[in-house]
Amino acid sequence: MINLLTLATSFLLGSSFFELPQLTSAQDIIYCNKTTSNCPSSAPCCSSSGQCGNGTYCMGGCDPRFSFSVDACIPQPVCQSNTWDFTTDIVQSSEKYLGNATDYQWTYESYGHILDYDEGMLLAMPKNSKGTVVSSTFYVWYGKVAAKFRSSHGAGVVSAYILFSNVQDEVDLEFIGSTLEEPQTNYYFQGNLSLTHGKNLSTTNTNTNWHTYELDWTEDSLTWSIDGKAGRVLHKNETYNATTGLYAYPQTPSRIQISIWPGGDSSNAPGTIAWAGGLVDWDVSEFEDPGYLYAMLDSVEVECYDPPSGTEKNGTKSYVYKNNQKDWTSDSVMITDEDTIIGDLNGSGLDRNLDEDDDESSSSASKSSTKTASKDSTKTTAADSEETTGSDDEDSGSGSNGKTSVSSDVSDFVQYYGSVTSKAGAASGSGMVSSFMGLLALAVSCVLL
Numbered sequence: 544m545i546n547l548l549t550l551a552t553s554f555l556l557g558s559s560f561f562e563l564p565q566l567t568s569a570q571d572i573i574y575c576n577k578t579t580s581n582c583p584s585s586a587p588c589c590s591s592s593g594q595c596g597n598g599t600y601c602m603g604g605c606d607p608r609f610s611f612s613v614d615a616c617i618p619q620p621v622c623q624s625n626t627w628d629f630t631t632d633i634v635q636s637s638e639k640y641l642g643n644a645t646d647y648q649w650t651y652e653s654y655g656h657i658l659d660y661d662e663g664m665l666l667a668m669p670k671n672s673k674g675t676v677v678s679s680t681f682y683v684w685y686g687k688v689a690a691k692f693r694s695s696h697g698a699g700v701v702s703a704y705i706l707f708s709n710v711q712d713e714v715d716l717e718f719i720g721s722t723l724e725e726p727q728t729n730y731y732f733q734g735n736l737s738l739t740h741g742k743n744l745s746t747t748n749t750n751t752n753w754h755t756y757e758l759d760w761t762e763d764s765l766t767w768s769i770d771g772k773a774g775r776v777l778h779k780n781e782t783y784n785a786t787t788g789l790y791a792y793p794q795t796p797s798r799i800q801i802s803i804w805p806g807g808d809s810s811n812a813p814g815t816i817a818w819a820g821g822l823v824d825w826d827v828s829e830f831e832d833p834g835y836l837y838a839m840l841d842s843v844e845v846e847c848y849d850p851p852s853g854t855e856k857n858g859t860k861s862y863v864y865k866n867n868q869k870d871w872t873s874d875s876v877m878i879t880d881e882d883t884i885i886g887d888l889n890g891s892g893l894d895r896n897l898d899e900d901d902d903e904s905s906s907s908a909s910k911s912s913t914k915t916a917s918k919d920s921t922k923t924t925a926a927d928s929e930e931t932t933g934s935d936d937e938d939s940g941s942g943s944n945g946k947t948s949v950s951s952d953v954s955d956f957v958q959y960y961g962s963v964t965s966k967a968g969a970a971s972g973s974g975m976v977s978s979f980m981g982l983l984a985l986a987v988s989c990v991l992l
């Protein structure tokens with residue numbers, strides 16, 4: 544019994560949290576994972592949620608193991624050392640991001656909801672929604688990453704701060720909303736189930752207090768710290784697996800991801816719900832006012848370390864997996880000068896669609912001067928937020944899942960929801976959010992099935 548429960552839990556942690564919303568009817572979706580064949584050339588990229596497509600599917604999280612070919616995935620932008628003070632201005636919808644990591648260092652999934660607030664950016668989880676994931680566009684290999692963050696709260700409500708690679712190496716720090724003084728650490732190697740890698744830390748209430756959570760990740764060791772105090776150290780040499788002859792240690796370029804999600808949604812597996820501290824109570828008053836639960840992100844500071852000393856280099860711009868690699872370990876990665884850009888959301892590493900899309904590139908470049916992240920970036924509040932209603936409809940991405948057809952009503956939902964996100968403030972958000980409950984519920988039921 545206990546093993547079964549743990550198994551279900553671990554599987555969830557390793558895999559289901561990052562599902563992209565399924566915007567298409569079930570029969571159109573082409574799946575990709577270790578038990579299926581790789582993606583077809585017409586939809587060549589395997590997303591981190593195990594579905595084939597173009598565009599977004601070929602960028603952050605594109606899994607080269609199950610894609611049509613290694614080079615279907617767009618090369619991964621190299622690590623950037625900087626400190627980002629979060630406002631919605633520096634976070635682009637993943638449905639608009641075309642790979643320029645100089646323009647945007649952060650994206651949020653199109654189903655998500657981010658808001659400016661005095662004390663930091665909010666990652667919101669409206670009633671019956673999937674929550675929100677914010678991801679770096681660049682990859683860390685290796686580095687020290689510190690996030691100043693306040694978790695959400697409540698049974699079943701999970702806040703997370705992780706490093707996640709395209710071959711699903713993963714470093715986790717997760718906050719269960721019912722045990723707010725015990726953040727949980729974990730790690731995964733290539734998405735493989737691990738029943739025994741979790742360990743709890745101890746601190747003061749993670750919802751009511753700001754803490755700085757640091758992941759110090761080197762080739763040889765991984766240290767989880769809270770407010771400068773190490774809580775757990777993992778040495779690579781402790782992870783050797785004699786059966787495979789490999790170190791089961793996270794070791795490939797990884798994006799930083801910060802999220803809030805309903806681990807305790809009733810549609811999840813029983814083990815997941817138990818791990819998350821029970822069912823989410825969707826009737827708590829916060830879902831009416833302000834209209835959502837949230838995690839708060841103040842800042843992320845990244846100090847990039849050198850890649851492993853033996854790394855093959857033919858440039859400085861992007862990490863790529865080598866074509867002839869065998870085991871998807873750090874030895875499989877090289878550094879190149881290959882570009883990380885696509886021309887539109889039907890592009891892939893096999894055909895970037897750069898020629899057809901001069902409009903898109905220039906409009907993205909023109910925004911760049913005001914969108915650069917820095918320590919000095921000023922935060923906007925609800926009242927200051929820009930009103931950008933409907934003006935950017937034409938480049939909203941219904942085409943991210945290239946192969947499959949996107950039904951127009953659902954893609955309208957994405958566009959509309961995205962534009963709400965860009966103008967809603969923490970104070971004014973509730974009415975807007977609650978008017979989308981029906982649509983959100985629909986989206987969630989599609990996703991979680």
Ligand SMILES: *[C@@H]1O[C@H](CO)[C@@H](O)[C@H](O)[C@H]1NC(C)=O
Nearest residue numbers: 573574575576577578579593
């Ligand atoms: C792989 O995808 C298939 C759908 O084609 C699904 O039934 C199966 O559960 C998936 N396997 C894993 C390990 O995710």
Ligand SMILES: *[C@@H]1O[C@H](CO)[C@@H](O)[C@H](O)[C@H]1NC(C)=O
Nearest residue numbers: 732733735736784787789791
């Ligand atoms: C991951 O687990 C699968 C079985 O579930 C196994 O075939 C594969 O070799 C494992 N990979 C590594 C690198 O341990």
Ligand SMILES: *[C@@H]1O[C@H](CO)[C@@H](O)[C@H](O)[C@H]1NC(C)=O
Nearest residue numbers: 719722725727741742743818
């Ligand atoms: C961590 O804390 C949770 C919740 O209290 C508990 O269920 C779990 O067993 C703990 N994990 C470890 C590895 O001690």
Ligand SMILES: *[C@@H]1O[C@H](CO)[C@@H](O)[C@H](O)[C@H]1NC(C)=O
Nearest residue numbers: 763764777778779780781782
């Ligand atoms: C792993 O390396 C650390 C640091 O070098 C050392 O203290 C530890 O004893 C080693 N552990 C094993 C299992 O070899």
Ligand SMILES: *[C@@H]1O[C@H](CO)[C@@H](O)[C@H](O)[C@H]1NC(C)=O
Nearest residue numbers: 735737783784785786787791
């Ligand atoms: C070593 O890898 C094999 C193959 O993936 C797996 O079955 C086994 O559980 C791993 N051993 C440990 C101690 O994790």
Ligand SMILES: *[C@@H]1O[C@H](CO)[C@@H](O)[C@H](O)[C@H]1NC(C)=O
Nearest residue numbers: 855856857858877879880881
């Ligand atoms: C190295 O990069 C150059 C130019 O970017 C390219 O022509 C060459 O094929 C690359 N070599 C390897 C081994 O990838």
Ligand SMILES: *[C@@H]1O[C@H](CO)[C@@H](O)[C@H](O)[C@H]1NC(C)=O
Nearest residue numbers: 643645646884904908911912
């Ligand atoms: C990416 O954006 C930067 C800043 O806006 C711009 O200078 C650069 O030309 C863009 N790169 C590409 C390849 O479009």
Ligand SMILES: *[C@@H]1O[C@H](CO)[C@@H](O)[C@H](O)[C@H]1NC(C)=O
Nearest residue numbers: 887888889940941942943945
């Ligand atoms: C992507 O391809 C689809 C199907 O060919 C087309 O309808 C859509 O307009 C294309 N999107 C873009 C951004 O080019």
Ligand SMILES: *[C@@H]1O[C@H](CO)[C@@H](O)[C@H](O)[C@H]1NC(C)=O
Nearest residue numbers: 584585597889891893894945
């Ligand atoms: C997706 O990319 C592949 C490979 O570049 C291409 O053949 C296919 O036409 C693209 N799909 C769409 C809808 O453009």
